[in-house]
Amino acid sequence: MAHLKSKEKTQEWIEKNGQVDLVFSDIELLGGNVFSLLKENIITSPIIFATAYNNFHQDAFEVNGIAYLLKPINYERFSQAMKKFETLKPAIKNPDWSVISELLQKRPKQYKERIVIRNSTEIQILNIEKTVAVLSNSGKLIAIDDFGKEHEFRYKLSDLAEELDPKIFFQINRGEIVNINFIEKIEPYFGD
Numbered sequence: 001m002a003h004l005k006s007k008e009k010t011q012e013w014i015e016k017n018g019q020v021d022l023v024f025s026d027i028e029l030l031g032g033n034v035f036s037l038l039k040e041n042i043i044t045s046p047i048i049f050a051t052a053y054n055n056f057h058q059d060a061f062e063v064n065g066i067a068y069l070l071k072p073i074n075y076e077r078f079s080q081a082m083k084k085f086e087t088l089k090p091a092i093k094n095p096d097w098s099v100i101s102e103l104l105q106k107r108p109k110q111y112k113e114r115i116v117i118r119n120s121t122e123i124q125i126l127n128i129e130k131t132v133a134v135l136s137n138s139g140k141l142i143a144i145d146d147f148g149k150e151h152e153f154r155y156k157l158s159d160l161a162e163e164l165d166p167k168i169f170f171q172i173n174r175g176e177i178v179n180i181n182f183i184e185k186i187e188p189y190f191g192d
Helices: 007-017 035-039 058-064 077-086 099-105 157-163
Strands: 021-026 047-051 067-069 114-118 125-129 133-137 141-146 150-153 169-173 175-181
Touching: 007 035, 058 067, 067 077, 114 150, 133 157, 157 169, 157 175
Parallel strands: 021 047, 047 067
Antiparallel strands: 114 125, 133 141, 133 175, 141 150, 169 175
């Protein structure tokens, strides 16, 4: 059993250890998505996709996918996926599903690294590390970069707050998220 985060590490591990009985995979891996590994036949084992992406169902079942679980994963769907796997692989005796379930729960959450900003003439990519703050303004968000430039885009602030690393960003009120790496000092206002 292994927990691999990148295409390269996955390929190296499979070349060294061979195929496994079952793979749990997200769509996005470091260095690209999982479909490039599948199209090159690097992974030939059955796969249960566990992902937040809801637009790759067709791709998943055109390769080795036997189930497609959207995060957050509910127990009933996980159980159905495992039953399907058990019917496809009757040779496996008494697998320890609690260990597999525990590994899925312990996976570190991956946070957004970039914000894609589209306007009528171009698409900009703003690196999260260089984002000082994100402000909500009349249904739109404004990301302020480290040069003080404002980038307006449509997104729900509460959704973005969930996708940002809480070790770097925190929501100071209902309409503002700040990057703690750009805070130089905090002053009390009206004694609060």
